[in-house]
Amino acid sequence: MANGNSSIISGYDEKRLAHVKRRESWVAFILFLASLSTLLTVFSIIVILVTESLPFFKTVSIIDFLTQKEWTPLFDQAQYGILPLISGTLTTTWVAMLIALPSGIIIAAYLSEFIRPSLREIIKPLLEIFAAIPTVVYGYFALLFVTPVLQKFFPELPGFNMFSAGIVMGFMIIPYVSSLVEDAMRSVSKEVREASFALGASKLETTFKVVLPAASSGIIAALILSISRALGETMIVAIAAGMQPQIAFSPFQAAQTLTAFIVQVSLGDAPHGSIGYQSIYVAGLTLFCMTLILNLIGFYFRKQAQSK
């Protein structure tokens, strides 16, 4: 045991041990600081959205903002009713959900209950390509591919319309919906399926009458979280849905969304502190509030689905 370097080897070197200990606490502290960056980011987003929007509400009353039916903050005769932008946002969103939700659920059911896991491992990355394509490419697709094709069947469809934008957005969201639903379906226990099969139910009946209802929390989470994603989608609507803010609930016309408005103003010249500058923060704050509420509800349901 006792030999020349035993002191180093057994770690008796007090100085070294103290050095290690000091380094330990430094490392822990630096890592902690790094992790604060996330908290700081979210905090800054909230603070900046609120502080940059506040001056806006000094010129515009909240009631006008919420009830007026026109949004023309950059005109000389400016009108500040947010409803047109909200209507555009909601319309593109429901069109997208009409595509994404049913297809997402069917694909999830198919992947989780009907096909071999080895095949699933091949199909899932393929589906994820849908989510990986840049949104600007989707915007191009909506404007220059989907709309011309649709115009062959509906000649009166305008070149900019919310329908094409919504459809393409729906396709983009499919993998998001399907992976959320699939997770929820997989967390349904084997016993539930076995009980259903034992009663003589077919695969299809088990999937849609037993597993899907048991995974309902997960499906609600998928619905809410993907709505939130559709609300915040920017490039597709900015390219294909048009730039006219107007109250429009038919998807077959052009209208501007909250996000498209922000893009429009940012492309032009909106000096720091001008009403145009403030108005994009107001639009951003409105969007942020909508998505935050949906996200929190969605996360709640997802937690529920996971804990089952």
Next chain:
Amino acid sequence: MGLLVNEPNAVKAIKADVKNFNFYYGQKQAVKDVNFSVYQNKVTALIGPSGCGKSTLLRSLNRIHDLYKGFKTEGEVILHPEQINILDKSIDPTFVRMRVGMVFQKPNPFPKSIYENVVYGLKIRGLKKRALLEQKCEESLKAAGLWDEVKDRLDQLATGLSGGQQQRLCIARALAVEPDLLLLDEPTSALDPISTSVIEDLVIELKNKVTILIVTHNLQQAARCSDFTAFMYLGELIEFGETNKLFTKPQNVKTENYITGRFG
């Protein structure tokens, strides 16, 4: 309850004293008031049915429990000759682990080369000289009886070795840093009979170099390779004494029942 102790007849150097050791997982007491001594350059075996607290006790000596939450220890484990209490919260667990080595149930080599595995303990102690590291690597592998099998492939992944070889590598890794006390936690439970007997022979040989405390569920193993044996049952130390005495003339009826296979 009366604790029966076979007093060792000859006075020997003591490496560690376990005094009034208690261990709690939350509210549940896993080890109750255990006292015994670990003698220098001897092999001490901890036996008992599973769940008796023997592994808990062993892991406490390496302060492995400090990595997790929800436990509490009471009492002392004095390491001689410096007389430090290794359970003391004010003593850095790293300091304890630098003096007390441990080998686990399942062989757990790092997914690095054989050489890197053996010298890792030395490297983190600040040893950088390649020549010294290589010399220590060879010594430790020889001591663990693995040198002849691996000397030509020291740069290969340790995870490619067989289970028995991996466990001897883990022993070599622990020996390389010349610990005062080597803890073996059921080192052969995941191994085949041949690898087991190789490791048992190794344990007997190693006691000239290092004091060993071994937990085993295998009574024959305890009888074959230990000098002292402690029998634990339901968290309590029932009997402690020289192995041949404990196995031939147990003082406590529970010990007798256990070693004759009536329970456990």
Next chain:
Amino acid sequence: MRKSPMKKDKNRNNIMAKDPILAKHNKTEKLIKSKNIKDQLFYLFGFLILVAASFILFALISDLFIRGASRLNFDFLTHFPSRKPEAAGILSAWVGSLAVMLVTSSVSLVLGVMTGIYLEEYAPKNIFTFLIELAIVNMAGIPSITFGLMALGIFVYQFNFGQSILTAGLTLGLLVLPIIIVTTREALKSIPNHLREAAYSLGASKYQIVRDHLLPYSSGGILTGMILALSRAVGETAPLITIGALTFIAFLPTPPIQSTPPFVSFEWLWDGFTVLPIQMFNWVSRPQEEFHINAAATGAILLMLTLILNAGAIWLRYKFRKRYHW
């Protein structure tokens, strides 16, 4: 096998009609048959949906390549944008994308890996940790354009970084941070605890374990996350438009290597920029057909880039899964 009960056997049917038990059995058989057919139909239906999805994907990709074919050449990569569509190129856009990705990857890698390690290995269970976790979950759900608004208010006007590569890189870095944090944590979680115990038992400190074991063993997972994050960031458009990225740039950032001492320059961080998706957006928004060809060609390049990055991530995941068996 399945066909045999379907055989039209008159004799058999007659017997069945008379015997009530057999008749019931016959009914069950029919029910099973219809259930089997429905199962098969759904199987086919799911398959068709996947085929349709692949077809749409294929249509999108081929549309980009066919329309952009005439511009997909070397000149397109080496020319600045221009008012004349046939002379325009994406030189400033791809150089800008590269520069922005450089900043993005350094920011997100450093912060993301450190945060992942902190949360997985160091963080105590307290309100602060809870808030950090909540922030990460929410960050992933915040619309990307909101990050642009934050960056415009803070990086551009508070810190005076201007509408520069640095601002853009920081913005996208924060945007993809959750991706890296989540993949880092997953990689760390997959390292079995007995390896940590082995290192601790030898006297290693936590930092030494992170440096010598956890980081090397999780490097594959972290790298995969990094590539996925880059594939997301390279296509992000909205936040960069919001911070005021220019859409028409006919110059390159300052070269990082200079001929005069100190030879290395970080001047480029402060330069204005454009990136591939913004260049594409600019061309899509033009009414002229010729610019749409440029947009298609840019889209094809952008798509290739993201597909290659994603394929790389899948390949890496597969490779590293095979590498370590604990």
